[in-house]
Amino acid sequence: MPTPHQSRADRRRATEARILDSARGLFAAKGFERTTIRAVAAAASVDPALVMQYFGSKRELFTQAVQAFPAPLTTTDTDALVDQLLSSLGPKLGGLPEGTLVMMRSMLTDQAAADHVRAALGRQIDSIGAALPPSEDPELRAALVITTLLGVTIGHQLLSLASLRDAPSDRIAALLRPAIKALAGPPG
Amino acid sequence: MPTPHQSRADRRRATEARILDSARGLFAAKGFERTTIRAVAAAASVDPALVMQYFGSKRELFTQAVQAFPAPLTTTDTDALVDQLLSSLGPKLGGLPEGTLVMMRSMLTDQAAADHVRAALGRQIDSIGAALPPSEDPELRAALVITTLLGVTIGHQLLSLASLRDAPSDRIAALLRPAIKALAGPPG
DNA sequence: CCATTCGTTCAACACTTGTTGACCCACTCA
DNA sequence: TGAGTGGGTCAACAAGTGTTGAACGAATGG
Structure with a gap:
């Protein structure tokens, strides 16, 4: 028609x-x-x-x-950085662009997708590592921050774990915030 | 021959x-x-x-x-629980059984694998939720703990992120510990 | 020593997949 | 109105898949 x-x-x-x-x-x-x-x-x-x-x-x-994976963030203030990261989890439900989910869904079974994700996450890690408070292993800390968010996103958006699906996302963010800060580095 | x-x-x-x-x-x-x-x-x-x-x-x-996904843990002591969880990440390199990696690799693209993982993680979440210090949402906290470890494992074992691959795993565990404790609940 | 089991291979089927080239026909435009 | 562009379809190919049934041949056991 x-x-x-x-x-x-x-x-x-x-x-x-x-x-x-x-x-x-x-x-x-x-x-x-x-x-x-x-x-x-x-x-x-x-x-x-x-x-x-x-x-x-x-x-x-x-x-x-797919188009693009989220661009690396840049903020020098740790608190703001954490907020920015958490907001990417989804202000309401499923806040990240569908193209990103497409990549994530295939990254474990498709070589090209895996390469793409590795590169994108690597950039994010570098950028976050540079913004973190000085510590022994800023890059490793950044990697743990990113993979933590990755895991929560996978459990939430791709696996639909009941405990996460049923939880209000601001509650998730609230619980996650101290953990991310702990990973980010020395308090202050 | x-x-x-x-x-x-x-x-x-x-x-x-x-x-x-x-x-x-x-x-x-x-x-x-x-x-x-x-x-x-x-x-x-x-x-x-x-x-x-x-x-x-x-x-x-x-x-x-595949055989079996890791069995649910049971400990009432939070510190011991955290240690137990962290040790499952791999005392040295790649500490978890290959059958588990098989499941994880396919869980995003295969329905049966997804169901299996959802069920197994659900059991772990329940068991951990019950062992956590009393709080508002023990199950949600448990889910975040599990998905965090899931994300780190994926980044490490399945995506081979350079920052994680090159890091000694006890260092990873050391950095992760406070974050997991923060997720687990009120200090004490 | 012969018959038989059974570990193993061969060859093929039925199906699905990405991909292609020829074709059709409604719309544009002179 | 009539030629022609181009959006869209049809039918088919070649390759690769899981799966199957018949066949082979060495070890077994009587």
């Missing part, structure tokens, strides 16, 4: 966006391997061949669906 | 064990989907059909390769 008052170019952009959305949803839910071009096409009410024509390959579709 | 002084039954058990080992290694490295029966068979220097005859199906092979 073609929406009226829409130019051919508009329709094309719309179709392309619809495909990309379906892909993101499926990749986020099932990962790279288990998401099939045919399923994406069906979800977008389109022929599989069209997906190929627009995106070239399944891999290319994946990278377009 | 058949080892002499080995009965037919012995050889059969040896072959079966060799297949299971190859399977565990591949499942742990690449996950359920990307591990093929043919690859397992090749790694065990055996025909693919033999794998089927011994294990029935790829799924069955997987569950046999």
Whole structure:
């Protein structure tokens, strides 16, 4: 049912966006391997061949669906840094962009996704490590901060652990804050 | 080259064990989907059909390769509990059984693995929640403790983040301890 | 020493996957 | 109105998957 008052170019952009959305949803839910071009096409009410024509390959579709992992943060104030990190967990429910979930879902079973995540987390770790109060191993502390948040996010968003799903996210943040601060370094 | 002084039954058990080992290694490295029966068979220097005859199906092979997720812990002393949890991260390098890594590798992309992990973590959370000092949300605190350790383990064992790979694991444990205690509850 | 078990292999099936090239037809535009 | 662009579909291929049934051949046991 073609929406009226829409130019051919508009329709094309719309179709392309619809495909990309379906892909993101499926990749986020099932990962790279288990998401099939045919399923994406069906979800977008389109022929599989069209997906190929627009995106070239399944891999290319994946990278377009992912876009970017969160950019590294920079703050010199530890408290502000912690707040910023915690807010990325989701002010309400599922606060991080779907493209990020797509990456996380596939990072344990797809080489390309793993490389991407390793690099992105590495950048975050460096940037946080530099912002932490002086201590013996700022980079290791930063890595532990990041992996802690990673674990909580996985349990919450990807595994849907009941205890986390049912908890208000500001409560989660409140409980997490002292732990993150403890990891970050010497009080003060 | 058949080892002499080995009965037919012995050889059969040896072959079966060799297949299971190859399977565990591949499942742990690449996950359920990307591990093929043919690859397992090749790694065990055996025909693919033999794998089927011994294990029935790829799924069955997987569950046999996994065996059990860590059993829930029970201790009433918080400090001892924390120590026990930290030691599961690996006294030296990679302290947890390969079967556990197999599960973790596939939990984000395989429904059965996800269910298994959810259940196992749920049990751990319950058990830890009951052992925690009285507070408002013992179960939520327990969930955060577990997911924190999960995240660090993933970063360390499955993603091989450089900052974690290069760190002595007792240093990791030392940095983690205060954070876990902060999550566990009120000091005392 | 022969019949038989049984560990093991061979060859094939049925199916799904990513990917491709030919084709159709509604819309644009001159 | 009539040619032509281009969004979209159809049908098929080649490769790889889990899985199966028949067959082989060395060790066994009577």
